Amino acid sequence: MNINGEFIAFFIFSVLAIGGAVFMINLTRVMHMALALAFTFFSIAGLYVLLDAPFLAVIQILIYTGAVSILMIFGIMLTKHKDEDKVAPFTVHKLLSLLGVGGFLAIVIWIIYRNPFFSTGEPQAAAFKVTDLGKAMFKTYMIPFEVTSILLLVALIGAIVLAKREEKK
Amino acid sequence: MNKDWFVLLVLLPPLLAFLLMVAGRRILSKRMTSLFGVLSTGISLVFSLVLLVSSLRSGVSLPDWEFTWLTLDKKPIQFGVTLQPLNVLMLVIVSLVSFLVHIYSSGYMKDDERFTVFYSYLALFTFSMLGLVISPNLLQIYIFWELVGVCSFLLVGFWYFKPEAKRAAQKAFIVTRIGDIGLFIAIAMIFAKIGSFELHDLKGAIEAGKLSSGMITLFAILIFIGAVGKSGQFPLHTWLPDAMEGPTPVSALIHAATMVAAGVYLVANTFWLFQASSVAMDVIAYVGGFTAIFAATIGIAQTDIKRILAYSTVSQLGYMMLALGSVGYVAGVFHLMTHAFFKALLFLAAGAVIVSLHHEQDIRKMGGLWKKNKGLGWLFLIGCLSIAGIPPFSGFFSKDEILLSVYANGRYGLFIVGVIAAFLTAFYMFRLFFKVFAGSHEPKTARVPWSMTGPMIVLAILSAVAGFIQFPTHFLETWLITGGMKSLHGPESIAWIPVLAVIVSLLGISLAYLMYGVNKWDSRRVAQAVPWLHQCLVRKYYVDEMYHSLIVLPLKGFGWLLQVWDRYVIDGLVQLCGWISMRVGKIGSTLQNGQAQTYALISVVSFVILIVSLLAGRLFG
Amino acid sequence: MTWSQWLPTLITFSPLLGVLVIWMTPREKATLHRMMGIWATIPPLVLAWIMYSQFDSTYVGMQMKQAITWIQVATFWKISYSMGVDGLSMPLVFLTGLISTLAAVASFLIRERTKQYYSLFLLLEVGMLGVFLANNLFLFFIFFEITLVAAFFLVGIWGYFDKEKAANQFLLYNGLGSGFMLLAMIALFRLTGTLDYLEVQMWMQSKASPVSPTLLWIIFISLLVAFAIKLPIFPFHTWMLRMHVEAPTPIVMIHSGILLKMGAYGLLRFGVGWFGAYMKEIAYILIALGLINILYGAVLAFVQKELKRVLAYSSISHMGILLLGIASLTTIGLQGAIFQAVSHGLISALMFFIVGSLYERTKTTELDRLGGLARSMPVLSGILMVAGLALLGLPGLSGFISEFLAFLGLFQVHPEWAAVGSIGLVLAAVYTLRAVLKTTFGPIKDQWMGLEDIQIKEWLPMFILVGFIALIGVYPKLLEESIQVTLYQMVSKIGG
C-alpha cells in the first residue's frame, strides 16, 4: 500500500470518525455525546470528499452536522436527563452485547477481507460531477424523489402531531 | 273430452281452498270459509262420481297420464294419475266422506275461533288423500302418505293448548313415522333394484321373475310395516286411540273413514306383490287377525265414547287386513268401503252426542238420551247394527265376505278369532249404545243443528244399503277385478257362515242388553271377578307403558349418557387442546419482557450464531 | 358470450361496493347502515339470478370461466386468477345471495357498532361467494380464510354471553382445518404446478409424473380433515354448538345456512372431483361417520333443553345425511347431497331466524320455560311449525327430496347401512316435534300472554324462505337441471 495524500487524509478522517464514535459511546454527559457525534458526522463528510462526492459532503455537513445534531440537542433539552455520572455496572447484558457485536464485526471484516469480489484486482475509480448526480436524480430517479418528498412532508406533520401537547379535557 | 282433466278437477278444488284459506285467514268469515270448504269438496265429489260412472260404463281403466317431476340418474321420475277401479272407488269414498264432514264441521266447530284454520287443514287433508288414492307410483304414494300424516297430526293437535292434544299429536306423528320408514326403505330398495318407482314396473318385474322370492317377501313386509303404522295395526296401534283428542269431525274423516284405511288401500293396491310371497300373506293375516281381537278386547273396558270407537276402528282395520291376508281382496276392499260409511256415521253421531251433552265424553256419565233425541238414537243404532253385522245392514255383507274368505283360505284358527272378534264387536258397540241411550237418566241436552244431522242421515242410508252392491250380484267384485287380477275372484259362498256370524252378533248384543240395557247382570261384578283382566284391559294391555319404559326411557337415558360424553369427553378434549395452547402461549409471553433492546441483542447474537454455524457447516460439512 | 365471463368476478366483489358506501356514512346512523347493508346484498342476488339465466345446463365443466395469470414462479408453477361456475356451485351461489340478503334484513337485531358490523358482514359475503366461484384451490383458500376472519369478528363482537369463547374455538378449529388445507395445497402445487380445478383433475387422471400413492393419500386425508371440520363431522363438532348458541341471529343464519355447506362443497369438489378413486376406497369409513353423525346428533338433539342446541345437534344429524349422500358416490346420492346442502341451508336459516325473533321477545330459548306461544304469536308459531316439518323431511318441502335422494343413493350401494341411517329419520321427527311442540303447543304461561307477534320485516323474509323451501319441495327439477351434467361427469370419472 503506497502512502499518498489520499491515504493520509483517509487515515485522519477515519481515526476522527471512529474516535468520535467511541467517545459518544463512552462519555457520560449527554451533551458531550452529541458533540462527539457531530464530530463523527463531520469526519464522514470529509470521507465523502475523498470519495469524489463533494455534493454529498456538503449535504452531510448541512443535514447531519447541522440539522440532525441540533435536533438531537433540542431533544435533549426538552427532556430531563439523569446524567450517567457513576459508571454503569458491567452487566451480563453488556457482556453479551460486546460479544455479539464483536462477533458481528469479526464476521463482517472477515467477509470484507476474504471476499475476492472486493479485494482482488486493481480498483477502478470513476469520477463524477455534481451535474451527473443532478441528472440521475431528476431523470432516472424522478418518482422515488417525489415519493421521498411526500415522505418528508408526512414525517413533518407526523412529528408535529406527535410532539404536540395533548389538550386536557 | 279428455278425461285427464277430470282428475285435476277432483284434486284441485281442495288445494285451492286450502291456499285461499291460508292466505285469507284473517279476512274470511266463518260462513265464507265453510262455504268454500263445502263447495270445493262438493266439486270434487261431483267429478269423482263422474269418473265412477265412466269407469263403470267403460268397464276398463281410464287413460292414465303423467309428467316428469325429476330426473334421477337419467331416469325420469313421473308424477301421474292412475284410475283403476280401486282408485276410483277410493276417490269416491274419500270425496264423499270429506264432503259430508265439511258440512258437519260447519255446525260442530261453529264456536271455535280458529274455524278457518280448521277448514284449511281439512282441505289440505282432502287434497292429500285424493292425491294418495290416484297415485300410480310409490314415490307419489309416499309423498301423499306423509302429507295425510301431517294433516292428521295438525288436526289431532288442533286444540294445541291442551297438553293431551299436544301429546297425542306428537305420538300420532312419531308412531306413524316409524311405519313410514318401513315404506321409505321399501321404496328406496325397490328403486335400487328395479330402477323405477312405478307400480306397473314393479309388477312387471315380479311377473318376469326378476326378483328373488326373499326380496319380494322383504319388500312386501316393509310396505306392510308402513300400512301397519298408518292403519293402527298392532304393534303400532297406540297412536290411534290417543288421536281422539282431535275434534270429532276429524276423527270421523281421518281416523275412521279415510286415512287409517290408507294402509289397507296400500296393501290392496300392491296386492300382487303380497300374493307373490306366502310369508308376507301369513304376516298380514296374523297381524290383522291378532289386531282385530286384541283391539276388540280393549274396546270392552274403555269408558270414553270416542276411544271405544277408536279401538273398534283398529279392530275393524285388523279385519280388513285379515281379509287381505287370506286372499280376500274384494272382501277387504268391500269392508273398507262399508266401514268408511258406518264408522264415519258412528263418529259423527258420537260427535252429536257429545255436543248435545255439552262436551261430555265419558259414557259412565251418560244415559237416557233416547228419550231426548230419538232421531240421533236411530242413526246411532243403524251404525251399531251395521258394524255388528246384522242383516241387511252393510256391515253384515262385508264381514260375511271376510269370514268366508278366511275360511276358504284354510286359516281355521284365524276364522275362529274372527268370529270371536265379531262377537266382541257386537258386545262393546251395544254396550256403548245402551250406556248412552238407555237408562232412566234424564240428561240436559243441547240442540243438534241440521248441518250436523244431514250428513249423518246420508251416511246412515249408505250404511244401510251399501251392502247390496255386492249382494246378491257380486257387482263390486266384477268391477274391481276388471283391473286385471283374475286370480282374485272370491270363493263360493258357504251357507252356514253368515248364519253363524249373525248368531254370534246377536249373542253379543243380547249380552250387552242384559248387562247394560236392563242391568240384569251387574257389569261391575264381572269386573271384580277377574280384576287383573279388567285392569289389564282398562290399561290397554300396558302397551303404552311398555313402550315408554322399553323405548322412550332408554332412549332418553342413552341421550343423557351421550350428552355427558359429548360435553365432558369430546368437548373436554377440545378444551384441553385449547388450554394447552393457552399455557404454551403464557409461557412464551413471559419471554416478552418488553425490552426492545433485549430483543435487538437476541437478534444480533442469533444472527452471529447463524452465520457462524453456516460457515462452520460449509467448512466442516 | 364474453361479458358473462365477468359475472363470477362481479358477483363476488359486488358487496364491496356497499362497504365503500357504508364507510362514507357517519358512525352513528344505524338505520342508514341497515338500509345500505340490505341494499348492498341485492346486487349479488340479482347477478346470481342473471348468472342462472345465462347458465347452460347442458355444458360440461366450468362456464363463464375467466382466467388471468396471477402469480408465476418459473414456467412450471403457475397460479391464475380464475373464476367460473358449474352445476356444483350454481345452486350454492344463489343460496348464498339469497340467505345473505335475508340475513341482512334479519340484522335489524344488531344495534351496536352497525358500521363495522355491516362492513364485516359484506366482507363475509364476498368470502362466501368467492369460495363457491373460485376456480382454483389457491383462490378458494383465500376466500375461505376471508370468511373465517369475518365470521370470527362477527361472532366475537356481536355475539351473546360466551361470545369470545365461541369465536376463539371457531377460529382455533377452523384454523386447524385451514392448516390442513394449506398443507395439502402446497404439496399438491409442488407436484402438479397448478391448482386449477380442471388441470388438477386431469393430472389426477393421467398422473403424468410418477408419484408415490402415500403422498397422494396424505394430501387427500388432509383435505378430508379440513372439510370434515367445517361440515362438521363427529368428533370435530363441538365448536359448532357453541357457535350456534352464541353467534348473533343473522350470523347463525349464514353460518348454518352457508358456511357449513362450504365443507360439503369442498368434499364434493376436491374429495369426489379430484380424489374420487380414493374416496371410493374409504367410502365405508365415510358411511360409518355419516351414520354416527346422524344418530349421535339426533339422540343428543332429543335431550337438549335449549332450542338453539336442539337445532345445532339437528344440523349435525342433517350433515350426516349429506355425508351419506356423498359417501354413496352415486349420481343420485351426490345429487341428494347438493339438494341437502341447499335445502338445509334454507331451512336452518329460517329456523334460526325464527329462534332469533323469538329470543328478541322472550329473552329465553329454554324449552321448559317456553310453551303455548301459538296463542300469543300465531304467525310465528305457524312458520315455526312449517320449518319444523321441513326439517323432519315432510314431502312437499325441500327437506324431503334431499334426504330421500341422499338415502336413495346409498340404498343403491349399501342398503343395509342406509336402512340403519333411516332410523335417523324417525329420530328427526322425535326431536323436531318435541322442540316445536314444547315451544308453541300446550297451555300458555302468563308471562308470554302479552307478546307481540312478528312484524312485516320479520315475516316477509321468513315467507320468502318458506316459499323457496316449498318451491324446491314441489318442483325439484328447478334445482336438479342445473347440477345434473356436472354430476354425471363427476361420477363417470370415479368409474362407477
Add this chain to the structure above:
Amino acid sequence: MNITSYLALAAILFSIGLYGVITKRNAVMVLFSIELMLNAVNINLVAFAKYGIFPSISGQVFSLFSIAIAAAEAAVGIAILIALYRNKGTVEADKYNSMKG
C-alpha cells in the same frame, strides 16, 4: 486507495452504533446510535459508487435518499421520544416495557 478500507471503517462504525443501540439506557443515545449506523451504511454506498465493480452515480443518489429518510426518521424519532417522555416521565429505554407480554 482500496475499497476494503472504506468498508472496514463502515463496519467498525456500524458495530459501534449497534453496540450503542443495544446497551445505552438513554433513549436519546439510542437515537444517536441509529444515526451512526445509517451513516456507516451511507459510507458503504458512496464507496461502492466509486470503487465498486460497476461504478455508478446511483450509489450517491441512494445515499441522498438515505439521508433524507434518516432526517425524517430523526425528526419522528425525537417527536416520539418527547411524547413518550411526556407520558412516562423518563427517557430511560428500559422503562419502556409496554410491549411486555
